[in-house]
Structures are given as structure tokens and as C-alpha cells.
Amino acid sequence: MPKITILSALLLSAMPGLALAGGAARPGGDAPSADRLPVLLVADEVTSWEVGALTILGAYSRATLPNAPVGGGFLTVENGGETDDVLIAASSPTAGSVELHEMQMDGDVMRMRELEDGLPIPAGETVVLEPGGYHLMLRELEGPLVEGTEVPVTLTFAEAGAVEIVLSVGAINASGATGQGMDHGSMGHGDDEDMDTDMDMDMEASE
Numbered sequence: 001m002p003k004i005t006i007l008s009a010l011l012l013s014a015m016p017g018l019a020l021a022g023g024a025a026r027p028g029g030d031a032p033s034a035d036r037l038p039v040l041l042v043a044d045e046v047t048s049w050e051v052g053a054l055t056i057l058g059a060y061s062r063a064t065l066p067n068a069p070v071g072g073g074f075l076t077v078e079n080g081g082e083t084d085d086v087l088i089a090a091s092s093p094t095a096g097s098v099e100l101h102e103m104q105m106d107g108d109v110m111r112m113r114e115l116e117d118g119l120p121i122p123a124g125e126t127v128v129l130e131p132g133g134y135h136l137m138l139r140e141l142e143g144p145l146v147e148g149t150e151v152p153v154t155l156t157f158a159e160a161g162a163v164e165i166v167l168s169v170g171a172i173n174a175s176g177a178t179g180q181g182m183d184h185g186s187m188g189h190g191d192d193e194d195m196d197t198d199m200d201m202d203m204e205a206s207e
């Protein structure tokens with residue numbers, strides 16, 4: 001499925017006789033002086049993928065320590081259609097398996113569980129996979145996830161089908177996709193501890 005790069009641009013001012021390509025002026029208007037030229041701001045690029053009515057964007061992972069057996073995957077899924085969908089599976093050549101997990105508070109205890117029936121993506125809604133919540137768990141890593149590299153992942157949805165994406169590997173405490181203008185918000189140490197707890201619980205489950 002297509003990989004889309006969205007380049008957002010904002011024209012801050014407009015005026016009669018706006019300069020056209022090559023410096024020509026619109027008919028009936030004077031060529032603007034240099035100090036009256038409109039200012040064009042270009043935002044960061046946001047890499048996204050489309051499959052069916054779904055758009056996946058902001059995909060990233062966090063660098064792992066050497067010999068770490070697991071890593072996390074985070075992203076946002078937008079369902080622009082009128083039909084509910086479900087993220088039912090994921091895989092990656094860099095991991096022995098990829099599971100869908102959820103972390104949530106149970107009283108005063110943070111608990112992790114595998115979403116064996118998949119992750120629902122309701123029609124017209126956006127679902128975020130982020131540290132401390134829904135996420136992909138990459139198990140049995142072939143090697144450490146290194147900052148600045150990319151991890152290929154295939155996501156499979158019940159209705160839309162499969163789509164290949166890449167996770168941009170950021171710092172060990174990254175909160176968004178590096179270089180994509182994405183950030184799910186400032187994260188404190190508690191979020192890092194949530195992910196560490198997830199890793200520990202995942203290790204115990206595999207024993």
C-alpha cells in the first residue's frame with residue numbers, strides 16, 4: 001500500500017499582485033516589493049501509510065540496551081471509514097514475534113495483558129499506541145534497536161488487510177517519531193517506568 005509524505009505549508013499573508021513563478025505579477029497588480037512578499041512556513045514532514053480507510057502515522061520505537069530481548073512499537077491509527085476494524089496481528093523480520101499489548105491500572109497496580117482478540121479501531125475514530133497504554137511488543141529481538149535506524153513491521157487488519165510500515169527508532173526515552181514532527185506529549189519518568197514494568201512482566205510471562 002502507498003507510503004504518503006504530507007508536507008504542511010501555511011501562507012501567512014496574501015495580497016493583490018502576488019508574485020507568480022518566475023517573478024511575474026498577476027494581471028492588474030503591481031509586483032510586490034521584497035519586504036511585502038508573503039512568508040511561507042513549512043512544517044515537519046509526517047510519514048504515513050494508508051490501507052483501506054485506515055491511515056497509520058507517527059510510527060516509532062525506542063532504542064534498546066544490548067541483549068534486550070524485547071522492544072516496543074508505537075503509532076497512531078486513524079479510521080476514516082464507516083466500518084469498524086480490528087488490528088489483529090503484527091510481524092517483523094527483526095523479531096521472533098510481535099504481540100499486541102495493553103497496559104492499564106488495576107487499583108494501584110499497573111498490569112499488562114496481551115490483546116488476544118486484537119485492538120479495535122472504531123469507525124471515525126483514532127487509536128493511539130503509546131508507552132503506558134496500547135503498544136506493539138517485539139519479542140526475541142535479533143539485535144538491539146539502535147537510535148536512528150528503522151524497523152520494518154507488517155500490520156494486519158481484519159477488514160483493511162495488511163500494510164507494511166517502518167518504526168523510526170528514537171532515543172531510549174523517545175515520545176514520538178524522530179524527524180516526523182510527531183510527539184504524543186511530554187513524558188515523565190512514570191511513563192518510562194510503565195514501559196520498564198511492561199518489559200519485566202513480559203519477560204516473566206515468557207519464562
